[in-house]
Amino acid sequence: MIGACVAFTVYIAVIPLGFLLWQSFRTPQTAATAAVFTLGNYAAAYGSADTWRLFGTSIQFAFGASLFAFVLGTTLAWMNERTNTPFKSIFFALSLIPLVIPSILFTVAWILLASPQIGIVNLVLQGWFGLTEAPFDIYSLGGMIWVDGLHYSPMAFLLMSAAFRAMDPSLEESATMSGASIFQVAWRVTLRLTWPAIFATILILFVRSIESFEVPALLGLPVGIEVFTSSIYQAVHRYPSQVGLASAYAVALLAITTAGVYFVSRLSSRGSKYATMTGKGFRPRQIDLGRWRWFTAAVFVVYFVLIVVLPFAVLLWSSFQRFYSVPSMEALRNLTLDPYRFIFTYPDLGRTVWNSFVLSFGSATIVMLVTSVICWIVVKTRLPGRWLLDNIASLPMVFPGLVLGLSIMIFYLNVDVGVYGTIWIMFIAYITRFMPYGLRYNTTSMLQIHKELEESAAMSGASWFTAFRRIILPLLKPGLLAGWIYVMIVSIRELSTSILLYSPDTQVVSIVIWQLWENGQYVELSALGVLFITTLFVLVLVARWLGNKYGIQE
């Protein structure tokens, strides 16, 4: 049981990486010539000035997006945690909604809002002010940073809220009592103490931005702004496909994300130095903003409009149109349910939805069960080499979705065990990709289970398996359920890995959205998007209700 879980983890996490590296040193295999060793891929990838431009653009994009998300998220977190802004408790609940909007739909919605040709915001502003040119161009580096940063800002908000909440206010109060001004307290105490959290948050956002695929593909590629992820996608989809070149790009991307993740883990392991911030149960002092609190409340409203209301509204609007058009009285008269009819009669819709459901349900279940055993070994035993196991299980964290898809594709193309082109390859990919998340959720819960609870089961005569099933798993339930829900949601909207692995038989919902986009079927895409977001939202509500019922503490 334990051995099987360990073997499974090692197999799933290590093999694809090895093959990726190996493939990056091979020439393309054709019917006539076998693949041979070469450094050509690296030479092609790194010899040209294009690559360095690619590198520069990627960094610019990721840096801009992460900084934007960070500033936005931190401001909101500070307003939410440390000021008396009205209605902020509602805001905190609402802040979870953006998490259910898949990146591809968010990007598409912003194209519909701010594209120079069809963007509603542009057309409205042009109409009002009589401008000849569109004020916003979403197809630009700035536009990419805007959309990606906005999309990741809820994550920054949650991370920084936690940091603000974890800080013991007596540390600030003692600085005030020592005679420091508000500014001095903020600069010399608050900032210094939250510095590890700040740095870790920026790094995580940076890694996420550099591996995001949807935004660069939809916004960058049409105007020739390329980053690593979109280049990998293009290298694979060129004919003949240049897997070796894609691998060489992927290795570079992997190096960047690995460095990022490494620094994050270094930061959090050094966090014990800041152990003063681990206490809980205190109410941080809140700053009275006076009249300004209505201003901060307005900021919340504007933010919520930008991140949820506008994108969803534009999808909803266009989903009732026969052809995409800007809101007007005339367009209002032409409302139709055709796009929904199209979606419900879409060939193989049933199978697609079923695939999505089975994949996310199955991978969430397997991920949580396997990582519970892994996490038990890491947290509860003194086994030599358990730290290695922890790192191996966390390894997929550094894989950008697209790179992971690529590695798994390469592996199962070369090792024919009959999974290539079936749903199993996607299943494997999902499990690999989301294993680190499962591990995180389980570890948090596992750390709270006192070792003696399990030892007393052993002393009562229970075997390891009985103790695990009857003591550990029930006690792990909060983390298990929360992680299960999370993995379920992220895998149901997964795109960047699936896009390299799907076959006509194994389409999932997010792939269909992608195809509709490529075909220019915007209104149909909107209809599917509205249905998709609504379903995810209901799923989250049900999950939260279940969670409350079975005692998950948020």
Next chain:
Amino acid sequence: MSPVGSATSTAFRNDKGDEKGAGGRGKGTGEGEGAVLKIEGLSTEYPNDKGQIIKAAQDVSFTVAEGRLFTLLGPSGCGKTTTLRSIAGLERPRTGEISVNDRVVYSSSTGVFVSPNRRGFGMVFQSYAIWPHMNVFQNAAFPLEVGGRGYSRKKIRENVMRVLSAVQLDHLAEREATKLSGGQQQRLALARALVMEPALLLLDEPLSNLDAKLREKMRFELKRLQRELKITTVYVTHDQSEALALSHEIAVMNEGRIQQIGSPRDIYERPLNQFVADFVGTSNFIEGTVLRRESTTDGSCDVVRTEIGDVTVSAVQELHPDERVALSVRPEDVELSEARPEGGNVWEGHVEQKIFLGEAIDFRVKVGTRTLLSRRHPTLRTKVGEPIFVQLNPQKCVALKVA
């Protein structure tokens, strides 16, 4: 540590220190017939977080007779918990042998290691380890349900209710375990350990999480249960008063080694070395050199030259002239009087400090250059700074070899 002794136990530690442990290693009274638990030459070590090897228990040997309560007493990190966990099977020792009722559960020489769930011992943990997702009854019934014992539902119910009523929890059987008070959780943990009628009961600081009043009450409760059920018990604690109150026999441990094994009275009145004297109770330590042996009407006694003068002590150990010793005198054995008392071993000093404790007063009395601690009845009202006479009963002075 002794509050007044100029010699702390570290002052006595030298390169021969190891011998003290070996010399102090007794076999206990449980040897021979009726010994339930036998431990021979147990040593444990494990790497800590930094990869250094920590020696937790070294060459620990003892036996426990049927129905006895045996206590491992010592400061934190002395290896007592490791020893207990080795008996339980939760840790694997490096060398040694452990057998219970002549069944070997661990032996380094033959490579036997019985896993904890197959040993059939009951154990109460420091945190009680009550499973929060089960109610009182389910917690207590768990040991009967697992391990393939094959009890019928009815039989389980019967046994569980019997043991719950023994710890007075039968009326709370359906209550959520998390809703129990500290004392009730403790009793539930005990019930769970007892329900499978174990050959051996292991208790790991079971009272340390209770507040002072409750601890006192549970101490009597535990003693009553153990004596009634006559269950062989190994008890681990760092609280010397708990050890003295509960045990048939105590093993005092320090730095992984057993320093002394004996009855509570033995340990308290005739400590074998300075560590035991210091750890169990409070003691004044007065260093000195043996002058000569004298014969008196009650038997022989030694005269020891110390910094407060020549002290007569009754001879317990074999002492030789010119040998360095430390005299251990309990504070309650340092007699004080305002008038010069009859007899020998009397010095004049003055009161340096008084601490009122309610049922007693602690006097710090300066005799020459030394300060002695004396615990007296509060009726003695000598003021700070006033002169006072100190008398030491030769019977109560224990001369400990400075090895």
